[in-house]
Amino acid sequence: MSDPRTRGLLRGTALATVLTLGLVVTVTGCSRQPNASGNSATTSQRAGPGGPFTLVDTKGKTVTNETLKGKPYAIFFGFTRCPDVCPTTMARMELLRKRLGTDADKMNVVFVSVDPEHDKKEDIASFLSMFDAPVIGLTGDPAELKRMEKSFKIYVERVPLPNGDYTIDHTARILLFDRDGQFVDTMDAKEPEAQAVTRLKRLIDA
Template sequence: MQATDPEPFEPAETADSGSPRWILWLVVLLVAGGLGLAVVSRGGSGSSDPASSYANAFGGPFTLTAPDGSTVTEKTLAGKPYAIFFGFTRCPDVCPTSLARMARLRKQLGPDGMKFNIVFVSVDPGHDKPADLGNYVALFGTPIIGLTGTDARLEQIKKGYGVYSAKVPQPGGDYTIDHTAAIYLMTANGEFSGTIDTQESDATALEKLRRLIV
């Protein structure tokens, strides 16, 4: 039988074969993905600035109760920048430390220190009643707006600010609370401006506050 030459070998088109067809598909996918991202970033409010859209969406409406029993909403706070922190009165460390720090930073700003409000929201409504919260914030020697509310109303504001909190059972039936420790800075228009972190220097925190109250 006469031998015949074998058919030339043609490799399969795989991701690492360098096939022009594979490269073409990759380009198509990248272009489609880019268009999709462009649509998402421009959706919703119609703003072309994602950072601006995020600032407008952050925070949102809430209804809470002040120590004197009055109702406080996001509209109550409008017109003046504020620094808002979430915690509870029995917190042994980060809550009193953070509130004392904000009082100190306000004093360091001199006359400008009263150009923003300090707001403390208790995430422990089972223990922190409005009057108790008022007594607590009074310990820091500077005006602080203490707020609390029902579980449902606290869940609403926590969701708006992306705040985490959860009870941690303790021996004997008591509990403590794990919670987000950041201080959120909000403009007079109710837009997110930034955060003050527990680990950053006072100099950095003061600069953020100066930008907030300009």
């Protein structure tokens, strides 16, 4: 696990970025927009992202699309070593949850790692501990994750680095699902805070 001082610095930086830049997602290596066919609530649910999956959370408990039913949820696909968009997006969700007030616990926030080679349960738990919000962190078998990425229409591409390491380009939007697990919409990274909160409240009240 990373040093607490480092986690605190990263979290503070991410929050500052959210507040001052409005989550402008333009950085290489965690910046692609989704290939989902719909960006509005009027899009046919059948044509949208989603489908069955079986993953595990940070405590090793099995989580499926069925176990998430009962509450609407916002799901984001990322990786723990992402230097910018992923921590900033999670800080964004932390901020929006606070703006929801007493309604915050009526929906779930889900983080799915697209880097099973590196991100073990402990890594995801450490990453999510930077944020003052409950988040369901998930990983699983690489083949299952690939299948889920395809059904959720998530772009993921491993990008080699000169030092022999790698980074990952991936969809950088949040997908919204209703309490029945049906796709509703995507959340634009540049969306004004008040508008985002209104849409989340509408999702909760539906």
